[in-house]
Amino acid sequence: MSLDMLDPQVRDGINLGGLEQSLGFLLRVSQLKVFDHFFEKLGHIGLKPGEYSVLWVISHNPGIRQGQLAQSLAIKNAHMTKLIRSFEVYGFIERRIPEEDRRSVELSLTEQGEAFVARHKPDFFGYIQSLDSPLDEGETRELIRLLAKFSGISRESVQ
Structure with a gap:
């Protein structure tokens, strides 16, 4: 899957047919965005x-x-x-x-x-701060809290 779907100019005019409400689709596209950013920032040091x-x-x-x-x-x-x-x-x-x-x-x-x-x-825990995200700091913390809850990982174990 290409991250072009994240580009509003590419996405505009394309009917996703309800995929924009699919948890799995949104998690996958979000993962691609985060991984692309990770490798852009840290790929040169060979960190995966x-x-x-x-x-x-x-x-x-x-x-x-x-x-x-x-x-x-x-x-x-x-x-x-x-x-x-x-x-x-x-x-x-x-x-x-x-x-x-x-x-x-x-x-x-x-x-x-x-x-x-x-x-x-x-590097590993700090790269995400340079991600161009529409979420503010509080929303990011809330997203992490909700994902930890959804995945079964307790919030206390997330650093």
């Missing part, structure tokens, strides 16, 4: 939102089990396994197989991983 999110959660939950991490971030196990392997290659994470459950894998950041997460925290 999903990958950083994984490292961020590991940094706040040292020893988290890989399956639990995948489930909490809604990432398929096969994709999570590939991510974890690539993070190992970069030296960002350590895997540990606990003696009590040899089928599981516990994840922690290395010093290099911790440094990466700390170095890019302002």
Whole structure:
């Protein structure tokens, strides 16, 4: 899908047939807008939102089990396994197989991983402030609150 739909000059005169009232459509178009802005601002440093999110959660939950991490971030196990392997290659994470459950894998950041997460925290959490948004600060906070509620993530866990 092209973000041209967000351009009023392109959108004007096109009958969306009720899609402008579809939650799924609006969430998807909004996601595209945010991701395009993310990559425009941070693409040059190689930061990807999903990958950083994984490292961020590991940094706040040292020893988290890989399956639990995948489930909490809604990432398929096969994709999570590939991510974890690539993070190992970069030296960002350590895997540990606990003696009590040899089928599981516990994840922690290395010093290099911790440094990466700390170095890019302002980028990851700050880029959105440069997004040209019609929402004011209060509306943005309310949107985040409502999305956290809608998605089942408690507001207290959103930073």
